[in-house]
């Protein structure tokens with residue numbers, strides 16, 4: 001089980017201070033993320049949607065009659081393109097934001113009345129029990145959006161291996177990965193002019209104040225996105241701009257001006273590095289769509 005209180009208290013006490021990115025996605029954070037997918041600088045969603053629009057038919061060829069299991073389904077916008085192409089026997093969206101998940105499931109049931117939808121409210125960093133209704137169906141895992149990039153490679157490999165166990169021996173996995181590209185494009189995608197990503201980042205502190213009885217002065221913190229070239233990732237931080245003291249869940253914390261809280265990693269993979277990661281996780285790439293090379297969707301076999 002994920003433990004918001006325990007992870008936040010440990011993360012604020014650690015050096016460097018860091019809080020796991022999965023805690024962005026309370027209902028408000030999930031809604032702000034949907035806004036991010038529409039800002040002009042955030043290319044991954046559009047790039048991935050374009051790949052699905054152009055190639056969903058090919059991707060679907062080997063997957064007829066299967067159940068689609070989507071990890072981190074969010075608003076399931078891209079999913080609709082895949083669902084239309086595959087016409088799966090069932091759809092299982094997995095998400096940690098319960099209200100968001102149920103709203104999405106209801107909307108999909110309305111649009112796809114013949115397709116059973118079995119939502120699973122879970123953190124996919126835990127072991128997941130799939131609904132018994134899909135036990136006998138072959139599975140296609142769908143892990144779009146480059147969400148795998150949030151994990152450091154060792155954790156990404158663990159997750160890929162767990163997916164392989166959960167989905168079974170005959171399963172396939174369709175996974176999106178953002179590619180390495182020029183630093184300006186990358187940084188702008190995580191530091192947009194309209195400040196939506198800044199709101200997304202700061203909502204984490206607001207959530208801590210709401211749910212953990214915190215007194216963090218949000219105005220003292222600024223959004224920061226930086227490229228870490230050694231580790232091939234965008235990092236988001238919350239930079240403290242003044243010396244502050246606050247409490248969270250009854251514990252006292254002090255931060256000095258210029259200190260940061262590391263809130264997210266978004267790893268970017270070259271074609272080769274992506275294939276290596278998938279191979280380490282037990283998956284063999286059997287199809288790859290990458291358009292102009294900004295973003296790739298890979299179809300893998302267990």
Ligand code: AVJ
Nearest residue numbers: 036145146147150190197266
């Ligand atoms: C949902 C994890 C894929 O890393 O690009 C977007 C999250 N954070 N802008 C990403 C995110 C800031 C996004 N993922």
